[in-house]
Amino acid sequence: MSDEIDFDELLSKYKSDPYDYVDVYAVHTGQVTFKVMEGQQVDAPSGEWLQVPGTSLYEINRERNPKIVVAQTNGTVAEVVSELDGRFVEAGEKLMTIKHPLKKKEIIENIFREVLYLFYAPETAKYFFSMDIQSRIDKKGARSITIDQGEEIITMSLMKRDTPVYYNGERGVIHSIYFKPGISVKQGEPLIGVCALDKLPLIQKIITRVKANWDSTH
Amino acid sequence: MPLNSPSPQDVLSHLQRLLTCSNGLYDSDAIVRYGAFVGSKIESHEFLPRAMIHARTRIESLAASGKSVASGTVILADTMSHSKGRFSRQWHAPTGGAWGCMIHANTLLPQSRCFVPLAVGIAGCEAVREMGGRMAVLRWVNDVLVEGKKLAGFLVETYTEAIFGEEYNLVGFGVNINNRQFPDELFDSAISLREVLGTAADLTRFTALFLARLAWNFGLLYYEESSALRGEGFSGNGGEHLLLEQWRRLSDTVGKRVVYGFDVMRSPQYQGVVLKMDENGGLVLRLDDGFEKTEYSGEVRYL
DSSP: OOOOHHHHHHHHHHHHHHHHEEEEEEESSSEEOOOOOTEEEOOOOOTTTTTOOOEEEEEEETTTTEEEEEEEEEEEEEEOOGTTTTTTEOOEEEEEEEEOOOOOOOOHHHHHHSSSEEOOSSSSEEEEOOHHHHHHHHHHOOOOOOOOOOOOEEEEEEETTTEEEESSSEEEHHHHHHHHOOOOBBTTTTEEEOOOOGHHHHHHHHHHHHHHHHHHEE | OOOOOOOOOHHHHHHHOOOOOOHHHHOOHHHHHHHTTSSSSEEEEESSSOOHHHHHHHHHHHHHOOOOOTTTOOEEEEESSOBBTTOOOBOOBTTTTTEEEEEOOOOOOHHHHTTHHHHHHHHHHHHHTTTTTTTTTETTEEEEEEEEEEEEEEEEEHHHHEEEEEEEEEEEEEEOOOOOOOOOOGGBBBBHHHHHTOOOOHHHHHHHHHHHHHHHHHHHHHHHHHHHTTTTOHHHHHHHHOHHHHHHHBOOTTTTTEEETTTTOOOOOOOEEEEOOTSOOEEEEETTTTTTTSSSSEEEOOO
């Protein structure tokens, strides 16, 4: 976790370019056919249960099994690797980039992600806090809960197989929670952001600075 | 003397009988060899607070002395005082039921692990049917129902032992066999095999049958994994995984209108019609707005 933050530089970066550039990769090997063009607007999944699929980005066909891959974020298609259209690609090959406009809340979260210790999802699954942690959160709120390395904090649930997940970061309070019970989290996405106790004032400073600067100019 | 005390030989006898049921599409001998570790050691107790906790203690104490627990060890208890279901739900475990857990050293590949809950549910449903409960069906993921009431429930917990870091699946099972009384809150939703048959069932025989079916289904997991790794695909019709094929035969979930929730009792989320189970065991639902959604976790209740 960084101790020093150059707020002016950070805020100036987000003000001049308030976008995330989200790269989209081939989900597996196969022949790829693009469904979007550069400059096109794309939508993220929507609906109360995210049941309405996002915009179709590309089709990938492996052994006569075509699969449509949809956008997971809204924005504009900034770049398409068009020479790959109709070609066989390897899993993980970059296919396009989506330029996603950031909201103020997302900017704060992005800055947090640079300063918090992020604890990531080990598998694509649904997650819920362990019973002990949940009851402590219910009583005091997450930001009053200090967790230690080796503590069982979360249960990962996949096909009714529950796996305890042990925290492996530095001691701190649960500052940000990035998952919701019942909503699937992709492998490698952050589950929680943890803040060392002595760094809490820094976090508060970030919120104050971003809100003040953004409110005055946006 | 515990009431429920099948021997490993009882389990093996039932498992060997399954060899005769081969349809020629797969190698039954190989499946039995893969699965025969289940029930190779059985501990029967008159009372335990909770079999899962006992299993964890057993794993830890053996690891502390530099040993490993035998994969396939089954822990049974005639009654349990602190048994539980998912989340914070209570599981009532009085005398007369088949309560316990099986310890499985997790040597499966990640893509096979998600089928473990299906394997135990299928084993439970098959054993209930073989004992005479012909109407038993599976509700996704692995609840065994008769006439819409729950006869058996299963819970799989992964546990990583602290000294050597070995990972185990603790396969918990609770089957209402001869237990007659249920707590008030379960009165309308639970049923025992005794009620279904109209007479008491042989608890030890049921447990041996169930463990033999569990051995077969774990054998299938390894067998299909091996087949896929050889590049031969799965062995069911159209290249389907044999466990998924069997689940489909035993389940009445597809076509039903359901309410879905991660914790459906406490927080029901949405309603829809079940279209199918996908190749990974996920449930494909059509919501009322016509869109489809696939769930890989959570639970459903029929409407």
